[in-house]
Amino acid sequence: MDKPKPKKAVRRKGRAVTIAEVASLAGVSPMTVSRVMNNQGKVRDSTRERVLQAVRELDYTPNLAAASLAAAQHTRIALIYTNPSGAYLRELLVGLLRIASRNAIQLVIDYWEGLDPEGERAAARSLARKVEGVILPPPLCESPTAVGELTRAGVPLVAISSGRFTDEISCVRIDDFRAAKEITEHLLAQGHTRIGFIRGRPDLSASARRFEGFQAALHEAGVPFEARLVQQGDYTYRSGLKATEKLLAQRRPPTAIFASNDDMGAAAISVAHRRGLDVPRDLSVVGFDDTSAATTVWPELSTVHQPIASMANTAVDVLLRSIRRRDRSTRVLVDHVVPHRLVVRGSVAPLPQAK
Template sequence: MSNDRKSIRRKSHGITIDEVASLAKVSPMTVSRVVNGKGNVRDSTRERVMRAVDKLGYTPNLAASTLAAAQNTRIALIYSNPSGAYLRELLVGVLHVASRTAIQLVIDYWDEMDAADERKAARRLAKGVSGVILPPPLCESHAAVQELVKANVPVVAIASGRFHDRISCVHIDEFRAAREMTEHLIAQGHQRIGFIKGRDDMTASELRFEGFRAALEAHGLPLDRHLVQAGNYTYRSGLQAAEKLLSRRVLPSAIFASNDDMAAAAVSVAHRRGLEVPRDLSVVGFDDSSSATTVWPELTTVRQPIGAMADAAVDVLLRSIRSGEQGERSIVDEVFGHQLVERQSVAPPPRTTTGRGRTG
């Protein structure tokens, strides 16, 4: 499957802002001010620039406009993500964009806040930044979003379903990705599949579970509620969930964990119980974070382009800031492609899944 995202970028028409500046005998920044309707440009200079624009047929490059808008722009990234692997990739992506666009990045850590604390923190933050990026799980904090929207601060949520019509979202199709992964396990012959859910307060968690359930239903397989365990996207919660799944008299032949950290934990529990992955138990994850390739065997997982999503979140946010300055704020719902990555953690099921290890 292609992992190309649906893009809101327009293609350049070939003429650059430097060429316009050269013809008009002004700086590229002056051209930017003119084409973006900014002040502090003499009428004679503005006319000269517009003549050059008309002569060359220049169409403003949105990426360049975004870069110009980034100068002296403070953007906050608020995090409290329990998955260290996911957070590292997200931070690297945002920091890369920050260095390229010259935005001023503010990183704020909110740990174990209730709704009242989140409102206070959002009000404080709104006074000093031009926009906010909300990754999971804060991407669906109603308290924080309401305060930021009230303060007219543009917000981009990463990996969130669209739960508010005044913020932008950057995400993958969680339902479809989870359904495809479940169908991959079923195609290998698995019919008794355990599922470790994510946080129950996140749309993405529910969509992944719904995708899992839809695949079972499409193949005429019953949903065994005893094989569905709660998780919290942390390694420790994955340990606890996997212990419950692998303590049953009849074991699942496969476990689908809602992220790689919990899948890695399931592999660890299987090894401790004398089960060989994937001979006795197949395990799959979600995200394709570093956890997927630091465990043995490496995990089959769903790849969502976390770095590219971070890049897009900054891009969308800068465009929203710029459109707000012009009187109408743009709201974007951008869906990225995902990819099922096959590694060594999946095999056909053993002949029997009763008790410890392979008995058949």
């Protein structure tokens, strides 16, 4: 059977040749031309030769920028969100939107608040059919249901701000233990030994690591640990209000409070003001994360800077490398620990000698 002959080339002067004109000359679809030019998909040798002949005849030059954009637009990355901290979400989205716009990635936001395990499984199965990769911030980064279902579906995953690295999912995080130890040491250096601690969500390893860092600093300084100076929070502003009220209502209240995130730290300052206490003269307060909540209170909150926006940037980079790997038979997991730093503002003062 004779091979179909390419049509006679007809070139229009004064403008660039389009992929549609190449397809018409070769007698194929524009999608087939795209596959040949990008060396993707299965194309018969005879068809490939017709396309390449048409390319040569028309002197067709692909628009590399448009091709890159089109390819990137097919890369859909999901952020699954249930974190109760609005300030944390803002920082995370800033980082994700910045890198998504630079790489022309389609960012999909999926909200899973209130789902039980069966609901998470159904949501994960549905999402796995729509995206090439998933970013999991806390608390879903440590959900066995979400991680297990997406991993079984073969979707590359990256966790942000998990307190530990596991052999299940790539991770971008800070050293929560060390950071919490350092900010506790800052309070101890100011003379504070009765330090209240507001814990984060009990189901997150980052919460546990921050508490462990706090305890380690007390132990090294020879300061006895007092369980009554610890209250449970859940990273929300409201939980910070309740925890601070309990701490300051004690017969011997703390002279300083370490809140496990900035939302709860801002709440601690609010309660102190309502009780007529001066911050930091009567009560020193520190937070964690360095989100916008740390600088929307007065005095501004001393805290640990966790570079959430740049962590999101790194997470997308890790995810894209995983998505674009040709060999998907084995998973390559990454544990990327980013540096943190102590940010000293106006919410901490030395303990007066009179106390």
